Amino acid sequence: MFRHRPAGRFAIARRAAQFNPSAARSGCALLLLAILAGCTAAPSAPLVASDPSDPNAPTQSVRYSSVLTGYTSQRPVGPLPWRERNERVTPKGDAQ
Secondary structure, three states: OOOHHHHHHHHHHHHHHHOOHHHHHHHHHHHHHHHHHHOOOOOOOOOOOOOOOOOOOOOOOOOOOOOOOOOOOOOOOOOOOHHHHHHHHOOOOOOO
16 A cells, blocks of 8 residues: 555656756856847848938829729629530540
């Protein structure tokens, strides 16, 4: 009944032996450096185009395009004979 107790004590002692204080200090130092690096000011982004706050900045001309360009009506139609529709889409030649 009490045979599992020494195994449990061995597992706890082994776990304590795996702890490395210098590795823990190094890990804490890296974590602190990562937190401090996150608090630094972000670098200013390079401007790809002209400054948007400049009223004299050149801009592209505006052109109008209708929202309905390319629209085709999609009204429902009555059913067509299925045999003719199938024959229209079947491959031509020796595929049969």
